[in-house]
Amino acid sequence: MQFKDIIGQESLKNKLINSVKENRISHAQLFIGKGSVGKLALAYAYAQYINCTDKKNDDSCGVCSSCRKYAAMSHPDLFFSYPVNTNATSTSKATETSVKKDPVSADFLVDWKKYLDEVKGYPDLFQWYQRIGIENKQGFISKEEGRNVIHQMQYKTVEAKYKVLIVWMVEKMQELTSNILLKMIEEPPENTLIFLIAEEKEKLLPTILSRVQQLYVPPIENEKLTSFLLTQHQSLTENQLSEIANLAGGDVFKANEIISNSTEIRENFDLFVEWMRLCYKKGSLDGIKTWVEKISKFGREKQKSFLNYTLRMVRESLLLNYGDKSLVRVLHNEEQFLSKFSPFIHLRNAILIQERVNMAIYEIERNAHSANLFADLSLKMSTYLKLDATAR
Ligand SMILES: [Zn+2]
Structure with missing residues (x-):
């Protein structure tokens, strides 16, 4: 994912790009904001930019070996954590993955990659739950997951300058997991970046909040969301789409839902x-x-x-x-x-x-x-x- 793929959010993009140019990348950052406004997409594009070996002035190159692996979500130094649950009893046909106990992100990695690709880096929590057949339960990030992450992050990078861990929906972490994460933020392994994505600040531990750099991701600007929607829905007029973008509060997932x-x-x-x-x-x-x-x-x-x-x-x-x-x-x-x-x-x-x-x-x-x-x-x-x- 490159910065050019992100809808609007120009000032945040510039801020992130400048942090790389000025060599002040903070090792733990929290992207916070309501709904599908581009939090994960921004963190992803940022990580890709940081590791790009042929950076352009305003974006990653998109063609170097690192960029290609980032685009395919197959970079060995890129890790994800996201809420999951068991789904063995689900009748949902959206996934062939079947998990009976101790669910961790890795169990659903194939589904995650497919889903992120499909929504172009703009996931929605409930839709994700539906994809993995757990829509009747709450997803969570377990302590087993925390231990897995610690294990993954302790090794040296394989080929990139930085290992990157992106945790989507940090508020779904069990308390013990939060403590494991906190420890990692306090004593980060070498060349490691931790990008946290969250919707509700109030649900995060104050100890975590105080140790990360917080980036508020606002609703997508109406004009930018409207032009994006125009490329997807040619049967609707600019005025109609602008009204929908407004009704959706700058949330691309909601806008698409209203349209359908x-x-x-x-x-x-x-x-x-x-x-x-x-x-x-x-x-x-x-x-x-x-x-x-x-x-x-x-x-x-x-x-x-x-x-x-x-x-x-x-x-x-x-x-x-x-x-x-x-x-x-x-x-x-x-x-x-x-x-x-x-x-x-x-x-x-x-x-x-x-x-x-x-x-x-x-x-x-x-x-x-x-x-x-x-x-x-x-x-x-x-x-x-x-x-x-x-x-x-
Ligand atoms: Zn590149």
């Missing part, structure tokens, strides 16, 4: 509007047939997502009609549609629709034939929409 959710919402919305029009209109059997063909081609998860969206629209309609309007949480285009649609939803048919849709979700989970299921559901919908609110 909003794409799904938009798709479900279009599909729902079309469906409701067809169900209400007389003589639209052909239209319904085409619509059913379309949704039958979707995967099961997408079909369920659509049905859950339908449930939400019915709930929002009821709220608009009977409840507290301030509770209605809808997007602009949904609001316009609901203002015309909600009069057709009342307590009587809402209950019927909800029952029927929930049943459809249940059936999809049990591999029902989706074309039949959606055809049947459409006919029911068409009856329910025309029901009188008060008739018996």
